[in-house]
Amino acid sequence: MRSFNRRWYEQYSWLEYSADKDSVFCFACRHFAHPGRQFRKETAFTQDGFSTWVKATQSFHTHNVSAGHKYAMDAWSEFKLRKESGSKISNALSEGHSKTVRENREYMRAVVEALRYTACQTIAQRGHRESETSNRGNFIELLHVIGKFDKTVESKIANNPKNAKYTHHDIQDELVDIMANMVREQISREVQEAGVFALIVDESKDVSKKEQVSVAVRYVHNDEIWEEFLHFTPADGLDANSLLTTIKQTLSKCNIDHNRCIGQCYDGAAVMSGCNNGVQEKFRQEVPQALYVHCHAHRLNLVLVDCVNNVEPAGEFFEIVQMLHNFFSGSVVHSIFMKKQKELQAADKLFELKKLSETRWACQYSALLAIQKTLPAICASLDDMMQQPNARRKTEARSLKGLIDFQFVVQLALFEDLFRTTKFLSDHLQSPDLQLASATDLVESTIASLSEEQKRGLKKQQPGFVVHQRRTCKSP
Numbered sequence: 001m002r003s004f005n006r007r008w009y010e011q012y013s014w015l016e017y018s019a020d021k022d023s024v025f026c027f028a029c030r031h032f033a034h035p036g037r038q039f040r041k042e043t044a045f046t047q048d049g050f051s052t053w054v055k056a057t058q059s060f061h062t063h064n065v066s067a068g069h070k071y072a073m074d075a076w077s078e079f080k081l082r083k084e085s086g087s088k089i090s091n092a093l094s095e096g097h098s099k100t101v102r103e104n105r106e107y108m109r110a111v112v113e114a115l116r117y118t119a120c121q122t123i124a125q126r127g128h129r130e131s132e133t134s135n136r137g138n139f140i141e142l143l144h145v146i147g148k149f150d151k152t153v154e155s156k157i158a159n160n161p162k163n164a165k166y167t168h169h170d171i172q173d174e175l176v177d178i179m180a181n182m183v184r185e186q187i188s189r190e191v192q193e194a195g196v197f198a199l200i201v202d203e204s205k206d207v208s209k210k211e212q213v214s215v216a217v218r219y220v221h222n223d224e225i226w227e228e229f230l231h232f233t234p235a236d237g238l239d240a241n242s243l244l245t246t247i248k249q250t251l252s253k254c255n256i257d258h259n260r261c262i263g264q265c266y267d268g269a270a271v272m273s274g275c276n277n278g279v280q281e282k283f284r285q286e287v288p289q290a291l292y293v294h295c296h297a298h299r300l301n302l303v304l305v306d307c308v309n310n311v312e313p314a315g316e317f318f319e320i321v322q323m324l325h326n327f328f329s330g331s332v333v334h335s336i337f338m339k340k341q342k343e344l345q346a347a348d349k350l351f352e353l354k355k356l357s358e359t360r361w362a363c364q365y366s367a368l369l370a371i372q373k374t375l376p377a378i379c380a381s382l383d384d385m386m387q388q389p390n391a392r393r394k395t396e397a398r399s400l401k402g403l404i405d406f407q408f409v410v411q412l413a414l415f416e417d418l419f420r421t422t423k424f425l426s427d428h429l430q431s432p433d434l435q436l437a438s439a440t441d442l443v444e445s446t447i448a449s450l451s452e453e454q455k456r457g458l459k460k461q462q463p464g465f466v467v468h469q470r471r472t473c474k475s476p
Helices: 027-032 053-064 067-085 089-120 138-149 151-159 169-194 240-253 279-286 296-309 312-328 331-344 361-385 391-403 406-429 436-456 462-472
Strands: 015-018 023-026 197-205 211-221 224-234 261-266 291-294
Touching: 023 027, 027 067, 089 138, 089 151, 089 169, 138 151, 169 211, 169 224, 197 240, 211 240, 224 240, 240 279, 261 279, 279 291, 291 296, 296 312, 296 406, 312 331, 312 361, 312 391, 312 406, 331 361, 361 391, 361 406, 406 436
Parallel strands: 197 261, 261 291
Antiparallel strands: 015 023, 197 211, 211 224
């Protein structure tokens, strides 16, 4: 191309051609460029004129997408609108901008909701691999599911550059932190409105074996009891002074005045509960009204642990329960166990044998209940395993079958009944809306119930024992 082509007018409305100079200029940039903006000056289109026709198409496109030209075009459009209708360009030009803002907000809402859902469900957010052909984890996959029903979200996922998709793990963590801070701010406002609060603190190790301090508050808001978790904080030290500092710093970060505390609730560890140098005593030296209460649910567990440890047959019984769990956890034995349940039990629900927990003794109820519900299937599975060629499994099965005697069945029924009674109390003592009056009544009724069971002995349970005994072992 060695001369000006009139067809360029159709593609670039800003072109103006000078026949005298045989050159083209940009009308918008000549008349509406912002003198205060530091855009790159293209004098070819504003002063000298452009006439290198061989490079015209490429040069026109480059100029058309430049920042300075876009600003001049916006200003020109505003001038034309003002001239034609007297309206401000902001109302017209902002429509496209407003649409973009709405779409971006809609997309961000989807991102936040996907993160909030995975956080509330306590499920993993990221995948091991996140390529297009692999499972990219719950967060990104959930976002794609939302995109199937929302064209805006689908478009943003497909077309946005990587730094504008907001799915990078650093941005994800930042968004989760923002949501967590918003929740803490709401809790802080409610605590301040309540005026006083109680403090609940526990320590626990994370997967990296790092000690973490869990801090929660309990308060009354709108005539309702609320118990809210605040923060997991790494413990710099496990002595009383270090733990107290960690607790106070956590409350301060959440904008909660520790001087408003009227109660402390910890476990029975000496460093926490010590009346001379424990955390509770050091805290009371600063806040005298903060009375210490040993967690009653924890105390109940301790009572049950001590009772069992002081009864030798009980210790042997729970050792057998744990051995059964270990044996039936193997893949081969587990599949046979599931098959036997289907054959022997009319119910659709299949039970898994539960692992015992020393620190949450009241939770042993679920382990005992699972054995009681599946005892015929357990015995049938052991009989089947005794016929298998694997010598180790055959020996273990024979040993376990020998341990499931009449005494074991009696103890199973006894402890299942005991823990069913105490589990209800344990669950109630851990409920966030626990009230003193109802807790006291339930403690008294549980003690009375256990005393009554002790007086009745086995009379009430004997028919059930005989049924289990006939199913599982020979009559003595």
